[in-house]
Amino acid sequence: MQIKFRTKDQLALDYLRYLFNATPEQPIRLTLANDFGRMAVGLYKFSEKPDDRPDDSMTATLVLPRHQITYAARTRYIYFTEVDIKRLNMILDALFNIDLDTFYLQGIQAGIPKRDIIEAFIISRRLVSADYADTLNKRTYRSSLTAIRRKADIILRKARYHFSQIEPPPLKK
Structure with missing residues (x-):
């Protein structure tokens, strides 16, 4: 269950990788043990069609944890709205x-x-x-x-x- 998240700058992306102990080559595996992970899991939306927004160097691939909360996301396309991305960037900046x-x-x-x-x-x-x-x-x-x-x-x-x-x-x- 992968979802795309665009950080506001490289510093935020590096810090996000630090929070989840991820290297630049691999997707970031979210956990519910982390505040940012819980907030991201709480904000995702799902759709019947894929998210067609283009990726860039500030886009990270997040992997949602397997949990009863994310169970519905297994068979659908998941995404963050633009407002949710801004919220998550503000949360990441606050952390x-x-x-x-x-x-x-x-x-x-x-x-x-x-x-x-x-x-x-x-x-x-x-x-x-x-x-x-x-x-x-x-x-x-x-x-x-x-x-x-x-x-x-x-x-x-x-x-x-x-x-x-x-x-x-x-x-x-």
Whole structure:
């Protein structure tokens, strides 16, 4: 039971793959043990004719879990409406932000520099290629490092914005 889902950007697609421990070559197997998986299963629709929307580089193939909720989908074509895709992208973005905020706060409390926290988040969530640490070719290493820094800048701006909105607790004397 496969269904197509178009993410809003590459970062969201990489994070989605991280959530379900999927490699770029394979479809993403949803589970009901994951919040995003439960929400996606709750939003799919079915039809008698196939979904004819074209795929692109931001389109992921999701595999629904076998469950009594998805039983009706076995014999029909399944899809997400455009509104549901937007909802799922918002949910994915919210899950990413919660994960980033938690990771960032734990790093700050541990006294780790902000840039190192963000780079650790990127590497731990596999938001760049896995051969980053094991590469031998200098050009590949530099391009991987550049990709990490680009994503680190994006995520660091997002983290700064999030924490600029939070007022620190008043200091007690």
